[in-house]
């Protein structure tokens with residue numbers, strides 16, 4: 373068997389692993405949440421804060437997950453049980469549960485992207501995106517697209533790590549990058565694009581160091597980098613011990629940041645140049661789907677047949693980004709079933725997919741349920757999971773630096789004690805603060 377290291381499935385090598393992990397990280401979170409949050413939270417000032425948090429919080433946490441997964445060679449339940457005994461077992465179970473819950477609402481939104489793309493292709497997007505969104509966002513059609521997306525995800529995950537997940541990332545991630553770069557260059561040349569840049573990046577320093585803004589940015593980092601529920605941990609469990617995890621983690625973190633930033637460079641100039649800025653001004657992060665599903669379709673519609681082509685390409689790229697993310701969400705559930713229950717991979721993917729297809733009926737029928745799942749699983753459970761990872765790797769596991777030293781270059785090895793310090797004294801307190809603020813917001 374090729375796809376094997378010590379009896380366990382494996383990536384073809386470093387690039388395959390890095391690409392799949394970028395695929396997990398880069399998703400709908402990069403395309404809507406980041407741009408919307410930036411525009412209301414300080415523009416360029418927020419971008420700098422977010423980059424700082426990506427490096428000071430996201431990257432140390434990512435390396436913590438990667439090192440634990442590779443060291444234990446197991447999905448979240450097995451890895452955390454080996455690291456922390458019975459409490460770890462519960463924690464791993466909670467991770468698989470968050471993967472399941474996030475998948476159930478995320479695939480509904482992913483279904484919208486497919487729906488928009490198909491409509492643009494077949495008949496063109498309608499002139500009133502508000503009415504259209506109201507029609508397609510909930511109901512049996514939404515449920516059907518959701519199920520189709522879940523079935524596609526299960527098909528790829530069931531095919532395997534290397535022939536399924538890695539190959540999908542290899543095809544889809546370069547496509548996504550190419551589409552975004554081309555659109556950004558094209559949008560920058562539109563007359564009036566400058567107002568969009570000014571709005572997106574207008575630096576406002578007054579709020580960036582407020583605890584709320586920091587918490588908002590950190591919460592966005594966990595979600596965007598797929599941290600706090602064992603997705604990256606699971607991916608690293610399929611990585612051989614020769615790889616340079618610190619270098620690979622840095623590439624993953626910076627790519628995730630880069631795509632989020634780039635998406636804003638597409639969205640704002642385009643929306644402003646075409647005069648649909650009322651659709652994005654003053655938007656809160658939790659109304660952020662308005663950018664993708666209302667303001668942008670309006671702008672595409674205003675461009676006539678060119679807009680129709682752009683809409684097809686753009687929504688195809690969004691769906692591609694979403695798919696490489698849902699692969700990692702389902703993989704956490706599947707690897708748990710394979711490792712702990714000894715179920716075969718295709719069976720686990722089919723059963724897990726069927727269960728998510730059913731669970732998604734609720735968010736597919738109610739935006740309220742969708743928002744609730746996002747808050748509970750996409751925000752609170754991730755922050756709690758991130759805190760748990762920081763504590764387990766920072767304090768419980770013996771000699772955490774040793775695993776990252778394997779395969780790392782000498783210069784990076786000298787920086788690793790700094791990583792442990794950051795994990796203990798930057799990631800842990802900030803994540804605790806984020807979790808408390810999130811809980812207070814829910815209680816209020």
Ligand code: TRP
Pocket residue numbers: 396397398399400401402474594595596597598599600601603697698700701754
């Ligand atoms: N990171 C993805 C995005 O930005 C979503 C995602 C995939 C995710 N896997 C995850 C989020 C695991 C949290 C945990 O869209």
